Amino acid sequence: MRLVIARCSVDYEGRLQAHLPEAVRLIMVKADGCVAIHADGGAYKPLNWMNAPNTLRCSEEQWTVTNPSGESLTIHLTEVLSDSAHELGIDPGLQKDGVEAHLQELLAADPTVLGDELVLVRREYPTDIGPVDLLCRDAEGTAVAVEVKRRGEIDGVEQLARYLERLERDPALRGVQGVFAAQVVKPQARVLAESRGIRWVEIDYDVLRGIERPQMSLF
Amino acid sequence: MRLVIARCSVDYEGRLQAHLPEAVRLIMVKADGCVAIHADGGAYKPLNWMNAPNTLRCSEEQWTVTNPSGESLTIHLTEVLSDSAHELGIDPGLQKDGVEAHLQELLAADPTVLGDELVLVRREYPTDIGPVDLLCRDAEGTAVAVEVKRRGEIDGVEQLARYLERLERDPALRGVQGVFAAQVVKPQARVLAESRGIRWVEIDYDVLRGIERPQMSLF
DNA sequence: GTGTATATCTCGGGG
């Protein structure tokens, strides 16, 4: 990784055109060839960047970064204040927990959290516009399609509504019900769900993890 | 801006839990207090980060970053290879061109690109769920609501459909038609638009810029 | 503050 602190102006041309007036900034060049121009603030997003793969041509006062899709970044250097390189090696990567996939797993393991006597038919049940998170059957044998979100917002309800529209066309699933499950269901999403005849359920992630293996706490 | 190259392991706890095993990485601390942990690859997104405002407590071998919403980032330093600080000053900021706002401007200036004899009524026409990009009238006086996107995807069609549903309730706009305009309209968005009775149009940004001021090239 | 829409979104998975 090469880190350059320099007074520079920058021009990007590609998906849009953008220009950075002259100022002192950090130019970060990673081992894979990606380049990022950072100011001293504004969260982690750089002012300008080019993702790998890139071709990098450096002269004393101008760098040109180009990529195969025809985008280009031109950096005019007027003063280099620092220039260093470091060997970092391959990163083992991030381990995550708590995302939607895990919620879906837990609900698949015990769909009764979503409704009495629900039985899982399959996860990622396919439709021609994408897979439904969970397809279940209730005690009467009625199909129940479940959309799982970490945060339940309006577009998640729309997504489920689209799936229901498709599933309804399958005679075997006629009369399919919808359940919108999320850790938090926003007010507007509740209203939309109800007006679409979709039931919404707020689920507690920690409780879900607890009841996932109840036998462990019982004995 | 402080730049530290160090062998470290990192734990984040907040909206999810995440762990980074020990490895050599760049730790970037900006003037506004935000912290980002970068590997030597993987575009501009850091492996882990904390946005400002933060409280940063640093000891020899452990940094703790916390924020007011209760998130925390803990960095265990096992070996510091480099540690430098640089004064960058306030950045003048990025100047952009070519985004959706500009597309909307150009289409407002000449709606006939979207359909013969369309006349603009107003931009950002308000509804109770948000503003429609353009409201026009055609030669017959029928209202036409236009949603402008850079890339036309399925949720943009849904958005327009929601607006149309609201506009239809206004007697003055009864029979309102929908036009979905984007530089590229994705296949799934086309299908959904057509099934919703919404016309879609792909617009060429460069051509649009050209015809914006035709008198300049004619004389 | 919430709610909504955008982003050179980024990133990963599946066909």
Place this chain on the structure above:
DNA sequence: CCCCGAGGTATACAC
């Protein structure tokens, strides 16, 4: 390769 969905999305803007 494109398409699609998720994101600790972040960010700006209106209410």
